[in-house]
Amino acid sequence: MPKERVGVFVCHCGRNIAGTVDVKKVAEEASKHPAVVFATDYKYMCSDPGQKLIKDAIREYKLTAVVVAACTPSMHEETFRKACSEVGLNWYKCEIANIREQCSWVHSEIDKATEKAIRIVNSTIEKVIRNEPLTPITVGIKKKCLVIGGGIAGIQAALDVADAGFEVILVEKSPTIGGRMAQLSETFPTLDCAQCILTPKMVAVARHPRIKLYTLSEVIDVEGFVGNFRVKIRKKPRYVDIDKCNICGECEKVCPVIVPNEFDRGLSYRKAIYIPFPQAVPAAYTIDPEACLGLNPVICGECIEVCDQQAINYDDKEEIIEEEVGAIIVATGYNLYPKEKIPEYGYGKYEDVIDSLQFERLLSSTGPTRGTIVRPSDGKVPKRVAFIQCVGSRDVNHLEYCSKICCMYSAKHAMMYKHLVPDGQAYIFYIDIRAAGKGYEEFIKRVQEEYGVIYIRGRVSKIYKENGQLIVQAVDTLTGEQLEVPVDLVVLAMGIVPSPDAKRLAEILKIPVDKWGFYQEVHPKLRPVESVVSGIFVCGAAQGPKDISETVAQASAAASKAIALLSKDMIYHEPIIARVNTDLCSGCGVCESICPYGAIKVINKVAEVNEVLCEGCGACAAACPVGAIQLRNFRDDQIISMIQAVLTR
């Protein structure tokens, strides 16, 4: 090891550190280390004069390595490394000794805290003198973005990226884009018609020269790394040529097959050849191969016969499409918690217990009832309607989290119901009202005061039928009263869960999901749309329950991150990655098995690391039985020296 000349800079952080740690003593003790040629302390190292102090010392004392004893490296590592590199020191020859979060903030006895800080600094000195100077790895970028999911999040992200001048591949698994938002009636708190604000964006997607839309498609494989992903998309057959179909609707009239319409959540019926809703994009019919009598003109060819455009093709085949993209935005949306899991509310048993999306369809002017509120069992107008919030949400037996949007849409449901049935009575059963958002609280107040909706604070224990009458059994926790409320219709505000494909997709993309299956962001506050895999961004309800305005904001955030990435000519990859000592490696394959990024392959009995895929997590280094894999600048010899420094003084 060449003789290192280390400078140690101890930050007071105002009183944050200096209040508990004798910073002068830390600097003094550090200067006793044989490799240290300069040590000092300063009030705020991260300030301009603080940084200048470091830079001047590097020049004056010809420092080869720097230790800044300050706050957590996630706060200012970059600041100090940048300062060092400005005067010619290698980025990786500057290390942070965290004496704030890991010392001063968690201790109160000055003597002991000072002793600990000294040891932390010594340990960091041992590391930095063994650090190799490294240079970032550079790679080119494919200037194209893949957006997975064609709901409002995916639409917004796709439009933003395409408007910025980049090619976009938008993949949607259903026959149309639009997602959940297309199913909604009005949106809170402004009561804009959801379709009216959504369909222009859908059309914009369809017409955008830089957006390539694949519907009835799913991503089946992703390989590669940031800037250079290779994506495989399975495009299922539609059996209708979208360029030829002019949505005249003749095929639908003659189709003899009737199945429940999923777009109306089973409240209406559709044919085997259908269009989910008139404004669907692409504007074309689809044949549901499972419902169709056999895609065989010998059995039934009614639709083919009436189609003037000759748009229908029973021989349409599945295609596998390969694309290369630089960034991926995941926006796979949400689903409702399965109602079957809460049998005490009688869904499936009583026709007049429906979920909130079904009620949206009842409210919608394009819905199965053209916007009249009738109940499914007998088509009568319900005069008493119970809206039950937190069904599955905030419940230790189901979903522990808050689904966030139910308070607001239940209020909206009650308000819209009162618009349509002015003499009806709406009850809302709630636990707490969470109306944090611009104009949200005011909206709730209006529903309560102007519309006379009765809010009952308490969980519903049971919904049952007595003499043909639905009864909601609950307790009013404000009065302590047991309630049995007879109603005509019950609307369950089901909790929000990730869409069923999210988990499979997470595995393909190698991005983590949280306990509930929502995509995990890197940092909830500071990096809310980035996944741990660089180049893959998440947004919308797939990341966690959220309403439309938040979804759109997050989609734009994800898009801007993708744009920032695609705008670069080259990307720099952190060089703190795994390195294989081929003399030791026997190719046992453990590293390959556990690498979460698919960055290691055993070739000819020796592991090879793909430098760009490797994110430097160190899992392989920990797992390698013979120590053949070392993480650069976190090598075993460094860590052992660090431990020795901490333990001996």
Next chain:
Amino acid sequence: MSTNKIKITIVPGAACGGCDVSLANLGERLLEATELVDIVFWPTVADFKLEDLKNLDHIDIGIFIGSIRLEKHAEAAKILREKAKFVVAYGTCACYGGIFGLGNLSTREELLKKVYLNTPTTENPEEKIPGQKVVINGVDVTPPRLTEWNLPLNNIVTVDLYVQGCPPIEDSINHFYEVLVSYAKNRKPFEKGMMIPGAKTLCDICPRKKPEKIVIEKFRRVHEGPIDDELCFLAQGIICLGPITVAGCGASCIKANMPCRGCLGPPADIIDRAGKFISTIASLVEIEREKELSDEELMRIVQEIVDPVGTFHRFTFSSGVINKKQEDAKK
């Protein structure tokens, strides 16, 4: 001629005798060797006493077989080091403490009590245990005392060459023989700290197929159901020490459809074999579902491992970072 011969001693520690026998694998070459080598001390073959070792004026190559378990072994090792130009740890016991190392799971006193007093078939009314002075007919025949712990040779003296194996197999013996002959002919000293075979690990020569991902969902032992004789043992949930055992055996157990128990010991520079391999094994447990499973569920899988010390440290416990019963930890 005899003045040019090099002097060799073969000193036994705690050993089963297998290592001595393994030297017989040299066959006729043992006779050839006598042209170059004088074996001046080998108690297994002829009657020698420690005094004889003390009386030797010098030794060129001192081979030590077995671990240090008696105070006498330690004494012999120290004499050997003093007299020999080169000291060789021959066999896994000398290199790592060997299977006797598992005795370090009990204290010396516990071991002696168990063996000499507490086994059901023992009758020892005078409670005589080794270590006590014994005089018969006026002659002091006090048996040797056990050392406090079982130790590998390099805990007592510096070792210049290691020959791994329990016992070392033919290839290693041939290699060692060449080293001896070359020294005898040219007096060329060999690289200190050299290891024979000192190869990569068994995976390097393992004929078994590896799946794309080795995932352990459940630990199995060899008697539990059929074993696929072509698939990597780890991928079948069977603990095989191949990934951390040097390939000096030609994968003979593995070829017989038995997982490696690790008798040759780890490659050079492994600080703690069991610690390292436990980290490896833990990394492979339920890789795919790790995030879904609770700590308790993961713990339950890991707890299926029967006798972890005996599994991961069967031959090397004495040379581990934690290498003996930790009284304090127990309290």
